[in-house]
Every structure is written in structure tokens, then in C-alpha cells.
Amino acid sequence: MATIKCFEDIISWQRARELCRLAGELIDDGKFKHSYRLIDQIEGSSGSIMDNIAEGFERSGNREFIQFLYISKGSCGEFRSRLYRALDRKYLNQYEFYLLYKHAKEIIVLLQKLIDYLQTSELKGTKFRSER
Template structure:
């Protein structure tokens, strides 16, 4: 895996950004009428996916990063659950629902792969570099 220098380099963050933009376009076209609670929940869950990846990365420690990745992955599930609510209210057609659903699954898989990589990595994160050098 290539070294990631900033959270914007992380593929799952990039895909989550695309998902957030897409759900925003659906919301902005007026199909949700005045269901502001569902709009806020969908936007919040989609935003939480990308935001937790970013925040965890910026913590500079693998264990903390993994904790935020698990939260991000949980937000993928929350997003999919809310998609069902929107589908049941007929705010989406089945093809639109499938597109959003499949994108959120793809992101969850990418996040899990990143978690697995970090869990098996000997690197602890950049905030521990100085401490490791002192202990040696």
C-alpha cells in the first residue's frame, strides 16, 4: 500500500465524498418535499462517513484511526437504513436506491480493508515515531 500523506488520498474518503455529493443532488432536486428530519439524517450520515475518516487520519495514530474508521463504517449502515426509509416514502426510484446502496456498500468494504491493513501493520502512526525513537 502506498504511503498516504493526507486524508484526501484515501480512496474510501474520496468515494464517501462522491456519495455525499450524490445524496445532496437528490435532496436539492426537491424530491424530499419538506421532510427535513430525513434530509438532515441522510446528509448527516453521509457526511459522517467522510468526516470520521478525515478526523481519524488526522489523529496520527493507527488505533485512534481504526476507532474512527469503525464509526465511519457504522455510518455506512446508518445511511443504508435511512435509504430504506426514503425508498418506502417513494422519494427514490429503485434504480436510484440501488445506486446509493451499492456505493455505500463499496465504501464499507474499502473501510474494512483499511481497518484490516492497519490492524496487521507494524506501524503505529506518526505520533508514535518520536516516542519509539526515544525508547530505542
């Protein structure tokens, strides 16, 4: 795996950013019929996915990064659950639901692959490099 220099290089972060954009477009198009609480929850959970990846990476240690990746996975679960509420209230049609749901599931797979890699990696992060 190539060395990641900044969180913007992480594919799961890039995909989470796309998910935020897609969800935001639907919100901005008025899909949520002024359900401000659900809008806030959808935006919060989708933003939390990418934000936790970024924060964990910036901690510069694998153990903390892994913890934040798990939090990000949890936010993906929250986001998917909220999509069901939006679908049930007819704020989203089946295609819109599927598109966002599939995107979130892909992010979870990417996050788990990154977690698996970090757990078996000899590298422990820049925080733990010994000075020579």
C-alpha cells in the same frame, strides 16, 4: 500500500465524498419532498462517513484511526437504513436507491480493507514515531 500523506488521498474518503455529492444532488432536486428531518439525517450520516475518516487520519495514530474507521462504517449502516425509509416513502425510485446503496456498500468494503491493513501493519502512525 503507498504512504498516505493526507486524508484526501484515502480512496474510501474520496468515495464517501462522491456519496455525499450524489445524495446532495437528489436532495437539491427536491426528491425528499421537504421531509426536513430525513434530509438532515441523510446529509448527517453521509457526511459522517467522510468526516470520521478525516478525523481519524488526523489523529496520527493507528488505533484511533481504526476506531474512527469503525465509526465511519457505522455511519454507512445508518445511511443505508435511511435509504430504505426514503424508498418506502417513495422519495427515491428503485434505481436511485440502488445507486446510493451500492455506493455505500463499496465504501464499507474499502473501510474494512483499510482496517485490516492497519491492524496488521508494523507502522503505528506518526504520533508514535520515536525521535532520533
